[in-house]
Amino acid sequence: xxxxxxxxxxxxxxxxxxxxxxxxxxxxxxxxxxxxxxxxxxxxxxxxxxxxxxxxxxxxxxxxxxxxxxxxxxxxxxxxxxxxxxxxxxxxxxxxxxxxxxxxxxxxxxxxxxxxxxxxxxxxxxxxxxxxxxxxxxxxxxxxxxxxxxxxxxxxxxxxxxxxxxxxxxxxxxxxxxxxxxxxxxxxxxxxxxxxxxxxxxxxxxxxxxxxxxxxxxxxxxxxxxxxxxxxxxxxxxxxxxxxxxxxxxxxxxxxxxxxxxxxxxxxxxxxxxxxxxxxxxxxxxxxxxxxxxxxxxxxxxxxxxxxxxxxxxxxxxxxxxxxxxxxxxxxxxxxxxxxxxxxxxxxxxxxxxxxxxxxxxxxxxxxxxxxxxxxxxxxxxxxxxxxxxxxxxxxxxxxxxxxxxxxxxxxxxxxxxxxxxxxxxxxxxxxxxxxxxxx
Amino acid sequence: xxxxxxxxxxxxxxxxxxxxxxxxxxxxxxxxxxxxxxxxxxxxxxxxxxxxxxxxxxxxxxxxxxxxxxxxxxxxxxxxxxxxxxxxxxxxxxxxxxxxxxxxxxxxxxxxxxxxxxxxxxxxxxxxxxxxxxxxxxxxxxxxxxxxxxxxxxxxxxxxxxxxxxxxxxxxxxxxxxxxxxxxxxxxxxxxxxxxxxxxxxxxxxxxxxxxxxxxxxxxxxxxxxxxxxxxxxxxxxxxxxxxxxxxxxxxxxxxxxxxxxxxxxxxxxxxxxxxxxxxxxxxxxxxxxxxxxxxxxxxxxxxxxxxxxxxxxxxxxxxxxxxxxxxxxxxxxxxxxxxxxxxxxxxxxxxxxxxxxxxxxxxxxxxxxxxxxxxxxxxxxxxxxxxxxxxxxxxxxxxxxxxxxxxxxxxxxxxxxxxxxxxxxxxxxxxxxxxxxxxxxxxxxxxxxxxxxxxxxxxxxxxxxxxxxxxxxxxxxxxxxxxxxxxxxxxxxxxxxxxxxxxxxxxxx
Numbered sequence: 001x002x003x004x005x006x007x008x009x010x011x012x013x014x015x016x017x018x019x020x021x022x023x024x025x026x027x028x029x030x031x032x033x034x035x036x037x038x039x040x041x042x043x044x045x046x047x048x049x050x051x052x053x054x055x056x057x058x059x060x061x062x063x064x065x066x067x068x069x070x071x072x073x074x075x076x077x078x079x080x081x082x083x084x085x086x087x088x089x090x091x092x093x094x095x096x097x098x099x100x101x102x103x104x105x106x107x108x109x110x111x112x113x114x115x116x117x118x119x120x121x122x123x124x125x126x127x128x129x130x131x132x133x134x135x136x137x138x139x140x141x142x143x144x145x146x147x148x149x150x151x152x153x154x155x156x157x158x159x160x161x162x163x164x165x166x167x168x169x170x171x172x173x174x175x176x177x178x179x180x181x182x183x184x185x186x187x188x189x190x191x192x193x194x195x196x197x198x199x200x201x202x203x204x205x206x207x208x209x210x211x212x213x214x215x216x217x218x219x220x221x222x223x224x225x226x227x228x229x230x231x232x233x234x235x236x237x238x239x240x241x242x243x244x245x246x247x248x249x250x251x252x253x254x255x256x257x258x259x260x261x262x263x264x265x266x267x268x269x270x271x272x273x274x275x276x277x278x279x280x281x282x283x284x285x286x287x288x289x290x291x292x293x294x295x296x297x298x299x300x301x302x303x304x305x306x307x308x309x310x311x312x313x314x315x316x317x318x319x320x321x322x323x324x325x326x327x328x329x330x331x332x333x334x335x336x337x338x339x340x341x342x343x344x345x346x347x348x349x350x351x352x353x354x355x356x357x358x359x360x361x362x363x364x365x366x367x368x369x370x371x372x373x374x375x376x377x378x379x380x381x382x383x384x385x386x387x388x389x390x391x392x393x394x395x396x397x398x399x400x401x402x403x404x405x406x407x408x409x410x411x412x413x414x415x416x417x418x419x420x421x422x423x424x425x426x427x428x429x430x431x432x433x434x435x436x437x438x439x440x
Numbered sequence: 441x442x443x444x445x446x447x448x449x450x451x452x453x454x455x456x457x458x459x460x461x462x463x464x465x466x467x468x469x470x471x472x473x474x475x476x477x478x479x480x481x482x483x484x485x486x487x488x489x490x491x492x493x494x495x496x497x498x499x500x501x502x503x504x505x506x507x508x509x510x511x512x513x514x515x516x517x518x519x520x521x522x523x524x525x526x527x528x529x530x531x532x533x534x535x536x537x538x539x540x541x542x543x544x545x546x547x548x549x550x551x552x553x554x555x556x557x558x559x560x561x562x563x564x565x566x567x568x569x570x571x572x573x574x575x576x577x578x579x580x581x582x583x584x585x586x587x588x589x590x591x592x593x594x595x596x597x598x599x600x601x602x603x604x605x606x607x608x609x610x611x612x613x614x615x616x617x618x619x620x621x622x623x624x625x626x627x628x629x630x631x632x633x634x635x636x637x638x639x640x641x642x643x644x645x646x647x648x649x650x651x652x653x654x655x656x657x658x659x660x661x662x663x664x665x666x667x668x669x670x671x672x673x674x675x676x677x678x679x680x681x682x683x684x685x686x687x688x689x690x691x692x693x694x695x696x697x698x699x700x701x702x703x704x705x706x707x708x709x710x711x712x713x714x715x716x717x718x719x720x721x722x723x724x725x726x727x728x729x730x731x732x733x734x735x736x737x738x739x740x741x742x743x744x745x746x747x748x749x750x751x752x753x754x755x756x757x758x759x760x761x762x763x764x765x766x767x768x769x770x771x772x773x774x775x776x777x778x779x780x781x782x783x784x785x786x787x788x789x790x791x792x793x794x795x796x797x798x799x800x801x802x803x804x805x806x807x808x809x810x811x812x813x814x815x816x817x818x819x820x821x822x823x824x825x826x827x828x829x830x831x832x833x834x835x836x837x838x839x840x841x842x843x844x845x846x847x848x849x850x851x852x853x854x855x856x857x858x859x860x861x862x863x864x865x866x867x868x869x870x871x872x873x874x875x876x877x878x879x880x881x882x883x884x885x886x887x888x889x890x891x892x893x894x895x896x897x898x899x900x901x902x903x904x905x906x907x908x909x910x911x912x913x914x915x916x917x918x919x920x921x922x923x924x925x926x927x928x929x930x931x932x933x934x935x936x937x938x939x940x941x942x943x944x945x946x947x948x949x950x
Binding site: 041044045046047048049050051052053054066067068069070071072073075082085086089090092093094095096098099126147148150184189190191192193223226228231232233261262263328367368369370371372374375377378379380381383397398399400401402436437438439440 | 520522525526528529530531532533534535536537538539548549550551552553554555556557566569570572573605606609627628630664666671672673711713714715716732745746747748749751752753825827861862863864865866867868869870871872873874875892893894895896897898899901945946947948949950
């Protein structure tokens with residue numbers, strides 16, 4: 001049978017069973033997937049793993065109460081007993097008037113074509129995976145200073161179906177490929193390392209395997225001799241690969257759960273300026289063809305649609321609010337999580353961004369650190385390169401970047417033309433003027 | 441990397457693929473289920489419905505292409521969690537996970553596959569897939585399977601699934617009431633309870649087999665407080681392998697007191713001026729420094745591949761003579777304790793740094809073979825879906841010759857660290873971070889105003905040499921730490937006496 005239909009049928013049967021057992025409403029997600037990981041080191045396969053999974057997650061609404069349950073034991077009798085228990089447990093909780101399934105007119109009834117399934121998937125065999133990983137690994141150790149290079153080719157093909165008693169009905173297939181390399185070089189007792197990854201919905205989209213290995217190797221070599229600088233207020237350029245991580249902390253304050261629990265520094269900021277006009281403009285776009293975060297429906301079944309987050313004037317337009325928190329906050333739901341978050345690119349290349357900096361730091365990666373969604377305070381370990389008169393200089397390590405999101409994003413001074421394509425956070429390289437870094 | 445996840449905030453998605461730590465499993469089962477290990481079994485059945493002959497047959501397929509070693513890891517995990525917000529238990533999550541992983545080892549290469557369907561045909565198919573890491577022909581000789589007895593570092597005689605859900609509800613409700621009553625400034629309280637019953641049965645091609653029950657529970661309390669238009673948040677959590685009775689009046693009292701104290705303390709907190717300065721690590725949670733600065737770097741897989749900053753330091757002095765650091769799988773009831781590792785290695789207390797000298801890596805079977813030493817019982821995996829790797833258990837520093845007061849008094853200007861949320865390390869360069877949630881300024885040898893939410897960053901081997909005082913007050917942190925490595929999460933513990941690090945870079949204002 002068509003895998004989409006079979007997945008839908010499994011979910012639909014579970015909804016019926018839950019209702020039979022005493023649930024008034026139910027939303028069921030069925031996901032099955034097959035993935036392979038092939039890792040190569042020293043020219044040969046070091047790890048080969050195949051993962052075949054199937055899982056059912058049921059959201060149960062019974063007597064004004066709610067609980068979610070997950071199982072991978074889909075044998076008929078075991079599943080029936082699991083679903084009966086699910087309803088029993090749900091009924092033992094406290095009633096919550098905000099718990100309900102989304103209104104029928106908001107939920108999915110037919111998925112859109114998003115280019116997230118690669119029909120070439122079935123043609124890739126273990127030898128092809130191994131060849132790609134070997135090519136990346138070989139390129140990653142072509143310099144004498146390399147002490148270890150590892151390359152990893154992973155892929156997954158899955159089917160997700162979502163069926164709800166409120167009319168939610170849809171299923172989608174997706175594929176995902178990733179080729180990465182990790183390279184370590186010698187520097188006395190130290191072993192500086194770096195990595196590179198290419199991720200795509202299609203095998204073609206991965207690009208050149210050797211380029212992945214070479215990028216990782218060059219970046220590792222560039223780490224040799226890293227040292228900390230003195231604490232200072234300085235100009236920063238954050239490379240596209242890492243800029244999304246900083247933005248992801250800011251995004252935490254947009255979530256309905258944090259707003260409802262009074263843990264958001266962006267509470268009450270809709271309609272107000274949160275960043276510089278024409279620079280800090282954000283959209284959530286679930287329909288990007290082949291996007292890593294593209295989707296037709298979110299976890300609650302809400303139909304995905306484009307959502308302006310921050311407009312061209314730097315003004316906050318929307319939060320990420322799921323159906324449940326919308327009921328609690330007595331507001332309109334948007335969606336519970338980001339799909340593809342796009343920070344609108346500028347027109348200058350990374351080189352041009354750097355050229356405009358007299359003295360500063362290019363951040364190539366963050367290490368550790370955290371952020372407080374209530375106060376907006378953040379502090380992150382950084383590594384990168386000195387920028388001196390527009391040119392890249394010595395590697396930098398062992399420093400921290402600290403600030404508060406409420407003021408930090410106002411320091412955004414330039415946006416690159418290079419959105420990072422290997423993440424659902426499509427953020428270009430960014431320049432900030434006057435950031436606090438601490439070191440020696 | 442180590443993290444005490446906050447179950448109440450969404451996980452941060454990042455573009456850094458080293459940072460893909462998942463939340464600790466939301467946990468527990470509700471209703472009694474047939475116990476796959478303890479229930480009376482059909483005569484020929486060993487466990488999970490598999491008879492001796494079935495196990496032998498699967499292992500034979502696993503080694504059919506010339507693998508050196510194979511193991512089967514059967515697992516059933518049942519978890520339940522309850523979440524209270526706004527004075528009501530508004531959600532629960534229950535999960536059930538069942539499967540068997542087949543691993544085939546050839547030299548230091550690994551073939552792996554698993555089946556979520558426990559019938560012999562499906563498991564043999566997984567074994568054939570895993571077998572393909574080797575590419576010869578073989579007629580393996582299999583040894584008779586003998587089930588080994590295990591030591592006891594925590595009780596395996598109970599199931600959380602058999603505890604009435606009403607008792608768990610009562611606990612969560614009581615914590616909420618106490619948080620609200622503790623301080624009128626608390627405007628939001630949230631409480632989460634989670635428990636897990638994990639049953640495993642492992643059998644190897646060398647004829648070894650064992651069964652274990654691995655219980656885990658955890659209770660979180662988080663608050664938001666408001667005062668004079670200012671808002672702050674904080675929390676505390678307690679995790680253990682001990683039974684439900686770990687949550688008694690004393691521990692619940694401490695949970696509530698600490699959650700509220702750590703929240704309202706923040707009203708007075710300042711952001712320090714950043715830079716290099718002396719740092720006093722408070723007893724207990726500061727063990728995160730060991731986890732990041734040395735623990736990961738001592739995992740032997742990194743050293744075998746020559747990618748760790750510690751790869752050329754074995755047997756060499758790395759710290760003062762009063763510094764001894766261990767990784768211990770045998771602490772009673774600790775979250776990081778294990779009766780046996782996930783490939784049959786005996787759990788033990790492994791000494792990483794002995795009187796200032798680097799003394800042992802943390803080994804799994806593959807790395808121990810590479811180095812020609814005995815495994816140290818560090819071969820762990822997240823679940824039947826995952827391969828074994830060297831992982832930490834409970835990592836801590838033994839008590840030293842100094843006193844806490846004496847250490848604080850010795851610092852003219854610095855930071856005292858009390859609690860942390862997460863950390864990370866670059867294995868090769870040795871740079872590591874840990875994130876301070878609460879602490880204090882030290883001014884002229886005395887604790888001053890609180891500080892919060894700052895990152896500390898250092899270089900592992902460099903920071904070890906800068907540990908200049910170690911107090912006699914070792915504490916193992918009771919919080920639930922989860923360690924992430926190559927996409928796998930395992931529960932760990934950490935501990936520390938009060939320690940002085942002469943200089944480390946603290947985040948803060950310019």
